[in-house]
Amino acid sequence: MAAPSGAASCEDFAEFQELLRVMRTIDDRIVHELNTTIPTASFMGKVDAGQTCKELYQSLMDAHTSRERIIKNCISQTSSVVKALREEREKAQDDVALLKQLRKEQTKVFNERCRIHYKPPKSQ
Numbered sequence: 001m002a003a004p005s006g007a008a009s010c011e012d013f014a015e016f017q018e019l020l021r022v023m024r025t026i027d028d029r030i031v032h033e034l035n036t037t038i039p040t041a042s043f044m045g046k047v048d049a050g051q052t053c054k055e056l057y058q059s060l061m062d063a064h065t066s067r068e069r070i071i072k073n074c075i076s077q078t079s080s081v082v083k084a085l086r087e088e089r090e091k092a093q094d095d096v097a098l099l100k101q102l103r104k105e106q107t108k109v110f111n112e113r114c115r116i117h118y119k120p121p122k123s124q
Helices: 013-023 030-037 049-091 096-114
Strands: none
Touching (some): 030 049
């Protein structure tokens, strides 16, 4: 089970979550994978269990590496957007449109990270 390749879009958090869910398939099905790849006593001579386990392990490590890379990439993308907006805000303290855009990005990041744990009160 190979992980999806290509660049992940971090714009849509729900899409990003779905991508991670798909990429976790090998982890979630590890018991099934082991049961179907490790030979039973009757098939011991027909399948190289050592090689099969090695390949499964490599698939797991590849999946972990891919997920970690995509997560770090999205963190970097989101951080750079917020940083750029913050720098613009510092240059133009009274730019209302810029302040609204920065607040929107900050709220988006906050909601993505905290939405399960905390729901802020509605704005007045």
